[in-house]
Amino acid sequence: MLIKEVESFIEEDLGYDDVSCTIVPDKPAEAIIFTKEDCTVAGIKEAESIFCYLGIQAETTLKDGDRLKEGEIIFRVKGGAVSILRAERLALNFLGHLSGIATLTRVCVDTVRKYSVTTRVACTRKTTPGLRKFEKLAVAAGGGDTHRFNLSDSVMIKDNHVKLMGIEAAIEAAKKTSFTRKIEVEVESVEHAVLAAELGADIIMLDNMKPEAIQKTLQTLNRKGLRNSVIVEASGGISQENLESYAKTEVDVISMGSLIHKSRWIDMSLEIVK
Template sequence: MPVTDADVERWLREDLGHHDVTNDVPGSTEGRLIAKEAGVAAGLDAAVAVFDYLGCDADAVVSSGDRVEPGDAALRATGDAQSVLRAERVAVNVAGHASGVATKTRRAVDAAREVSDAVEIAATRKTTPGLRGVEKRAVVAGGGDTHRLDLSHMVMVKDNHVAEMGLESAIRHFRERKSFATKLEVEVESPVDATQAADAGADIVLLDNMTPAETKRAVNLLDGAALAEASGSITVEDVPAYAATGVDVISMGSLTHSAPSLDYSFSTSVA
């Protein structure tokens, strides 16, 4: 899901409004996106796209996934001053948000690696409307897995489905309707339900809101019959305890919905 001109136009229209006097500056200029704190860079492709859309020349100085330290330049842009200044805030916002997601993801991955080299840290669909592509790529930049990008990537049987249809009936219903190439994941809330889901044909069992002890019991009961995914309000601090249970995946909505932006500034000089 690359950033499109339509995305950039929507972002700029939101910021510029109807009559932008603030950026009515003559001449040309050069600017740099500067990290003000340490973190993992992401979203620079989107930031470059904003400058490009307004006719500026822009290039990322670092690659997505690189660590940046305070004072490091992440991007350079040149062009007429009005266009550079108009692009500045949108570019800083999108790069800062994406880099915050990448930085939090890297923290979670590092925490998992303290215990396990195998467990995956994954995002969820708890993304900002209109920014899913930016946020999912930022998760990858931080070393995480995107999980499903949209509803077509995997069938997930959730608690509402089970409440309406029953666990085994819901699994049977969706297995009959999905493609052979599409995985079926089933959300359960107890270790016993995990084995029932696997026996009924789940490819992946999502262990929802279980404690590490309950998660470990579920993993032991599954014994490889299906992939095991832990999810449900798991924080970075919780990751090592869940990684030690033997689950295959730890998914965290907070990677995208609660990551603080990485602090960047944009400084210009007359060319």
Template sequence: MIHDSQLEHWFREDVGHHDVTNQVPGETTGRLVAKESGVAAGLDAAARVFDYVGVEVTEAVDAGSRIDAGDVVLRVTGPARDILRAERIAVNVVGHASGIATHTRAAVDAAREVSDDVRIAATRKTTPGLRGIEKRAVVAGGGDTHRLDLSHMVMVKDNHVAEMGLERAVAHFRERVSFATKIEVEVEAAVDAPLAAEAGADVVLLDNMTPEETAEAVDLLPDGVLAEASGGITLETVPAYAATGVDVVSMGSLTHSAASLDYSFRTGE
């Protein structure tokens, strides 16, 4: 959900204090058109942008829809001045979100070449203020959101282990979390994976390992403990990691490196 305060910030940033450019009289219609193929996302945010200035959204494709160049993904009607003021914000948001959804779908498709079960997940490497939009875009692309924020799961990383040691760190957090909160432990060597499980990890993050090392670590884990591969995984290497037997492949690139999908906004018939 995008709050009015965020929308107000977006409009203040783009419109400024003396907008002459969009002083256009009358009523008109507008349409958001894809200039390349991909996966649509961010249309709910765009609808909120137009609604905020009193512009009616009359049509929008569903998030996750595959689109081709020339497809209209959203139509609006209302005062020309307000449509023009909102269109650039809407185009930017939809382009950014659709780029993430498209990149995510490519990763999911690559994983499905070797596994029907492995999840492709995002990370917390999101743009401040845009996490909700970016995480929903990952879902639109067929991916998993992973943690939405720090409260969703405890992740014991290398810095925690350096400060407290593996067993003490897991015990420390286990005493403080709800019964419903999982604990994930990051390891960087296959031999440490079963140690993390023995310490009480619900999920073991196999970080910056090769596919061969990842497969070795998965074999060492007991039943019931989930395995996640992460660290520099690309579209090209997704199949190799998906074939290791991990439950999750997480990729920061889904949100921090996806190129925006190209759209244009046109008014009138």
């Protein structure tokens, strides 16, 4: 985490007159942070950045992606009592939020692995403004793929691009941007999937297609000799509840905005021990 980010988060939480923490005598103190439920932990580095900035010694043997049982200790911290109290909520917010994303991602990845050893589970750009990189890295901690971090990573031709300029013109324009960027095309039919592949798309996103339609698209691409030339991604309306049916198609990528916007925070706590 960048220093300017840490300072911004601390400024937001402390305000201009921290009356809550400063009523406490600023003496040496020790505390533990522990999880109150089973989880896949994430946010370790973010919490360490907060502790470091506030001059708190933080010890842990864990790394993002480790699986924890209820009651396990994540950090042991030492420092001034006021600093520990100031760091408490901010550190717990990052740990709880990011561990929630990592935990849900791990559940979804494990579900897909029952049916396919190659299908990737990815997130989308449906992220909290200002927190995208942290949320996407939490997906990675849970075993998922981060997909694009921003619009510069690759070219994605969505339905509105096609409405504005047509699929052929959009792909032609995308090819002129840079040879280093992959081109992904969002399609809603078997016919457009085939057309995108024939026009040289690297990735085809099957948007809001049911599993049966995805199977038909994969079979058609295979029959036309196009299957091995493209990565096929399923996206739209996929959640933990219906994931199995999409995993059974063995599509290359399943992208889920729900990994982030439907994740539940993990309950964690900081407790003064000395």
